[in-house]
Structures are given as C-alpha cells and as structure tokens.
Amino acid sequence: MRVYNDLSRTKEELVPQKENHFTIYVCGPTVYDLFHLGNARPFIIYDTLRRYLLYKNYKVTYVQNFTDIDDKMINRAQSREISVKELADEMIAEYYHDADNLNVMRADHHPRATETIPEIIEMISTLEEKGYTYNLNDGIYYDTSKFEDYGKLSKRDLDDQEAGASERVDLLDDKRNLSDFVLWKFKKEGEPAWNSPWGEGRPGWHIECSAMSKKFLGETLDIHAGGMDLMFPHHENEIAQSEAANEKPFVNYWMHNGFINVDNVKMAKSGGNFFLVRELASEYGYDVLRFFILQAHYRMPLNFEEEPLMAATHGWQRVLRSVDHIDFLLANETAQIAETESEALIDYVEKTKQEFERAMDDDLNTPDAFAAIFNLVRQVNTLTADYSLSNESLKKARAYIIELCAVLGLDAEKRVDTEIPQEILDKVKLRDDAKAERDFATADSIRDELHALGYKIEDTPQGPKVSREVEK
RNA sequence: GGCACCAUAGCCAAGUGGUAAGGCCGGGGUCUGCAAAACCCCUAUUCUCCAGUUCGAAUCUGGAUGGUGCCUCCA
Structure with a gap:
C-alpha cells in the first residue's frame, strides 16, 4: 500500500516498523461541543485506513485523544456554569454517540489530556533539561530556534515567516521567536490547575499529543494523522517537542485530510458555517454521511451541498x-x-x-x-x-x-426491518389473490394501503416482494 | 509578505504520459395489468485559458486567470 506522506510530499510505500503491526495516532476532538461534519472527516477517513489495514491482516494499535482542557473548554464550562470535567464527560459521551453511529471503531486507547499530566510534566522537564525551554510571565515556552529541523513538515522557514509577518509583530509578545509556543500555562484565577515543578498550571495544547502518543505508542509512531489545519503549527510543534525530548524520529508517515467546505469556504465552528453531524444525521442518516465523505478522496476539498x-x-x-x-x-x-x-x-x-x-x-x-x-x-x-x-x-x-x-465502515446488511408483520403479509396475499382475478382496482388499493403503512410491494418473477420503505 | 492546495459533464467525483471510472439528476427504451426496482441506450471529441516538451498530455514544463487553506483557536 502506498500513502501520501506529507513529510516528503510524495506517495510512499507504507511499511510498519514492527512486522505486520501499525501504530496510528489521530488527533481527536476538543470536547467542548458536538462535532460537525468537518470534524467527522478525519474520524471517518482514518477509521477507514485502520479497517483497511485490518482487512489486510495487519495488527493496528490506534490511539485518538480527547483534548479536555484548553481555553475553549474553560470558557464553555464557565458559561454553562459547570466544571470543565463535567463538560468533558458530557461531550465525550456525545462524541461516542455520533462516532459509534458513524461506525467509527473505538480506538484502542482514548486518552484524555487531563489524565496524562504526569507524562506531560515529565516531557517538559526533559525539554527543560536539554535547554529547549524558557520562562515568561504566563508560562514555560519552547524555543523553536533551538530545534534545527523546525518547519520540516509544513516547509516553513522561520525567518521568512517573521519577515513576512512584520505587520503582526505584536503577536510576538515577549516570545523569542514568533513560532515559539507555550508548554505549560501558569494558573489564572478560576482555572483548573495541576501541580508541577513550575507551579500550578495546565499543559499547552501541543504537548499533550506528544505525551499521549509516547505513552501508548512509543517514541516513533508509524502514522500520525489529522486535518490539514493541524499541520502547522500543531504537528510541527509536536515534532519539535518529541524529537527534541526523545532524540528519535517522531513519525514515519504524516497524513492530513482536506477540509469540508461550505460554499467553497472551510467549514468551521469559528466561521459559523458548520453543520453538526447530529443534525445532519437526523435528516440523512449516519451511513449516508459516511458514504458522502468517502466518495471523495480524503486529501481533496469536499464541498458540503444538498444535491451531493x-x-x-x-x-x-x-x-x-x-x-x-x-x-x-x-x-x-x-x-x-x-x-x-x-x-x-x-x-x-x-x-x-x-x-x-x-x-x-x-x-x-x-x-x-x-x-x-x-x-x-x-x-x-x-x-x-x-x-x-x-x-x-x-x-x-x-x-x-x-x-x-x-x-469502508458501511453496513450493507443493515435493514430497517427484516421481519414483516403477519398482518402485512396477509394483505400482500389478498392483493396477490385480487391480482390473480385481474381485480386491479382492489389490488392497487391494497398497495396504496400498504404504502401508507410504510411498506412497499414490488412484483417480481418470483412473486411479490414486500419490504419496508427505505427510511433516512 | 511567506508557504501550500485546488480548477474534469447539469451536479458530485476518480483518473498524473497512451486516447475520459463511478454515483446522482435528465431524456428514450425493455420488463409490468399499472407501478416499483432492475437492465439497455443517450447525456464531456474533451479535462479554466495560453504557450511549450512529446509519436502521443486532463496527466510533464512555463505562464495567465479564478478560488481556497495555513502562517492566530481550528479536523
């Protein structure tokens, strides 16, 4: 099997490190709300990859995290007047509801950031010992200029970025480099916090994936996947953290899926142009949504429209x-x-x-x-x-x-109802008798009657075939 | 300003050097008492445009046009 590796920007033969066994890490949702169709694309795509590898008799260890602590989590919890933990528990349950119905297999491990704090702290400590970090008023930062390969995934040159973004130097704040990012955020009033060698606080976004993937899959992953928008800075930063800390290649194959667009513009919560899977499913059904997503190649943009x-x-x-x-x-x-x-x-x-x-x-x-x-x-x-x-x-x-x-994760055996009630079968028999007597008026009225009850009759050379009308 | 990506029929969407998959919609037909479903035929001499390479290009090269994404949370 060949796969497009974003690290090399070419299709490469997919070979696992261990004979017949793939390790896959997929960036999961931030669990502050129900997920929309755009979020669902990577879940479905990489679930399909997993299923295909299983079909080819590989073993697959699959990890997908839940980001359960960040600004969005805190803000949403505050506005709903519940704890961050309660919000996460609720939304993880909602995630499973939709994901299960989309036939996305559960991962072998679904780690939460908040349950990986010791590993996160350990990795930050390692980075600190190796001289990759520095302190600012609001947290511990990663100095991207210390990491030689920074930008190798997204093909960005640090200096060019900063030169080009000169109008926005205000983004630099006190950071040494524009691309530096926070590893550990110091606690602010009213925020959840954990103890650490640097005081109370919480992990930055990027470090959790480095820590969780290492915890469950080791220092070098076969495949790491997610949406295109994660390539920079998220995945670039994960590489910087993991390779600096572990001194080993972090990932052999990087895979990124394209977006789902609405009127050719990226579907996003922040854009307000999103459609929740939950809502779409009630109209089209989960299977159709999965089918819709898989009918386009995963790296191509896919426009969300009624007609398709x-x-x-x-x-x-x-x-x-x-x-x-x-x-x-x-x-x-x-x-x-x-x-x-x-x-x-x-x-x-x-x-x-x-x-x-x-x-x-x-x-x-x-x-x-x-x-x-x-x-x-x-x-x-x-x-x-x-x-x-x-x-x-x-x-x-x-x-x-x-x-x-x-x-492809689609159940072609699924039937709305395989058991046809006897009373329906009786009516079918009546209609057949009427037909045999060429009493088509009666036959047609029975057919209409059955239609009203949600059953469809099709005459075939093998006799009448009755089924439930296809539902959404 | 930097870095990527996309452009194929009415709609969606594969195809990366050898003469345009597949799905949907539409038209015609077969079957049927009528339907339904299914099947058959038709629906892009052509792949945004312009040059070039080649025996041959939707596919490679150069350029143009249009659109998008990332560079700030983001699947």
Whole structure:
C-alpha cells in the first residue's frame, strides 16, 4: 500500500516498523461541543485506513485523544456554569454517540489530556533539561530556534515567516521567536490547575499529543494523522517537542485530510458555517454521511451541498437494494441454473476484489473503491435480471459486497426491518389473490394501503416482494 | 509578505504520459395489468485559458486567470 506522506510530499510505500503491526495516532476532538461534519472527516477517513489495514491482516494499535482542557473548554464550562470535567464527560459521551453511529471503531486507547499530566510534566522537564525551554510571565515556552529541523513538515522557514509577518509583530509578545509556543500555562484565577515543578498550571495544547502518543505508542509512531489545519503549527510543534525530548524520529508517515467546505469556504465552528453531524444525521442518516465523505478522496476539498448528499443517499440505496435483491433470490428457489453466467459472476467478484484493493492501496482511493463496488452491483443486477444464478455465486457476490462495504465502515446488511408483520403479509396475499382475478382496482388499493403503512410491494418473477420503505 | 492546495459533464467525483471510472439528476427504451426496482441506450471529441516538451498530455514544463487553506483557536 502506498500513502501520501506529507513529510516528503510524495506517495510512499507504507511499511510498519514492527512486522505486520501499525501504530496510528489521530488527533481527536476538543470536547467542548458536538462535532460537525468537518470534524467527522478525519474520524471517518482514518477509521477507514485502520479497517483497511485490518482487512489486510495487519495488527493496528490506534490511539485518538480527547483534548479536555484548553481555553475553549474553560470558557464553555464557565458559561454553562459547570466544571470543565463535567463538560468533558458530557461531550465525550456525545462524541461516542455520533462516532459509534458513524461506525467509527473505538480506538484502542482514548486518552484524555487531563489524565496524562504526569507524562506531560515529565516531557517538559526533559525539554527543560536539554535547554529547549524558557520562562515568561504566563508560562514555560519552547524555543523553536533551538530545534534545527523546525518547519520540516509544513516547509516553513522561520525567518521568512517573521519577515513576512512584520505587520503582526505584536503577536510576538515577549516570545523569542514568533513560532515559539507555550508548554505549560501558569494558573489564572478560576482555572483548573495541576501541580508541577513550575507551579500550578495546565499543559499547552501541543504537548499533550506528544505525551499521549509516547505513552501508548512509543517514541516513533508509524502514522500520525489529522486535518490539514493541524499541520502547522500543531504537528510541527509536536515534532519539535518529541524529537527534541526523545532524540528519535517522531513519525514515519504524516497524513492530513482536506477540509469540508461550505460554499467553497472551510467549514468551521469559528466561521459559523458548520453543520453538526447530529443534525445532519437526523435528516440523512449516519451511513449516508459516511458514504458522502468517502466518495471523495480524503486529501481533496469536499464541498458540503444538498444535491451531493441526495446523490449519496440514492447511491447508497442502490447498494442496499442489490443486497436485498440477492437475499430475495436466495430465499426463493429457482430451477434452471445458468451455469455459465453463475461462473461469470464468480469471476467478476474476484475482479472486483482486485480493483477494490488496487484502489485502496493507492493512497486510500475510496472513490475508486466505490466504483469497483458499484460495478459489481451492476453486474449482479444485470445477470440476475436475465438468468437464474447458482446460490453459490449469489452468496459469494453478496459476501463480497458486504465485506468490501464493511472495510469502508458501511453496513450493507443493515435493514430497517427484516421481519414483516403477519398482518402485512396477509394483505400482500389478498392483493396477490385480487391480482390473480385481474381485480386491479382492489389490488392497487391494497398497495396504496400498504404504502401508507410504510411498506412497499414490488412484483417480481418470483412473486411479490414486500419490504419496508427505505427510511433516512 | 511567506508557504501550500485546488480548477474534469447539469451536479458530485476518480483518473498524473497512451486516447475520459463511478454515483446522482435528465431524456428514450425493455420488463409490468399499472407501478416499483432492475437492465439497455443517450447525456464531456474533451479535462479554466495560453504557450511549450512529446509519436502521443486532463496527466510533464512555463505562464495567465479564478478560488481556497495555513502562517492566530481550528479536523
């Protein structure tokens, strides 16, 4: 598998340090509010990467943190008149609600910043001993000029930045360099604080990821991922901290996903142009949101719009219907199996698998992976329209559609309701009898009646097929 | 000012040297008592524009135009 590594700005062969075992760290949410669709993109993308590596029989140790202490947390907690801890507990539960429904697997570890304070302090101490820090009135700072490779990820040159930003030198405050950042913030009145060698305070944003990733995954990670906006300064600073402290490469592969835009502008809480996953899910459903996100390549910008979401809704239904159709065929015996076509389908399944893997191997090309699945779906539909296929071939096609969708985190087996109530079946029978007597007026009125109850009847060569109307 | 990124049909979106995947919408048809679903056909001689390299470019090079992101919290 090849993956675009932002460190080299090229696609590279993805090779783990340990045989068959990947360590992945993904920057998680700051838990002060429900997350929006833009936040959801990395959760879904890297969950898909994880699922694909598992599919390829790798072991994966996956860590995604919760940032549960920062200015936004403190401000929100104060305005809601609850503690920061209470806010975090509540929002973490809400995170799981949405993430679980998006079928994002839980990480092996979901560390919280506030539960990693000793490790954070230890790392800052190490940096202090090695001379990378200095003190200001409000906290302990990292001196980025001491770290030779600073800017290697985001390809920024410190001097150019400062020269160009001359109009904004006020941002420098008392810092030695514009890019210096705080490791430990001294306590202000009314803020949560922890004891440390430098007095009461709380960790800066960047240090928590360095400490948490080291705690659970060691000093060198295989993959570290997050949104594009984290590349600078967040990830650059993590590199500076971790490599200065550990004297080892921090990350082998850096992956960053593009944004979800609204009217071509980045969706962001601060921009006010955001759509919460919770709200969108009630309209479109979680599966459709996941499908929508994976239908674009993860590094490309993805515009959030009504029409493409409807396209995603209908596209996903197409897959579900095909599986449903196979189930219907399997449940109804047919004579005269078409052997040639059955074998053709089995061959096509193999071909699909290869195309799917080729797409995924190429930097997680999920749009192409969907194309492979859709081609198989059409093949199933085409062949079954004209021929009776063997159960073996149908089962194989079914199994692969479901397996490949599952790699993408989509459950193609999900049914609103597989059990059709007897009273509904009775009405279907009545309609069928009416049809047999060519009493179409009665038949149609029963069909309307069932429709009103949320059931749909489709006449097929194998008899009437009843199902629940597809819901959102 | 610096550093990145993007530009493909009505919409969304793959494709990074060999003659434009896939999904949605729309039109026509097959099937059906009628539907529904499904299938078939049609829907970009062309990839923002202009030069160049090449037997050959959406794909490489140079330039232009338009748009975005990061440099401050940010997925």
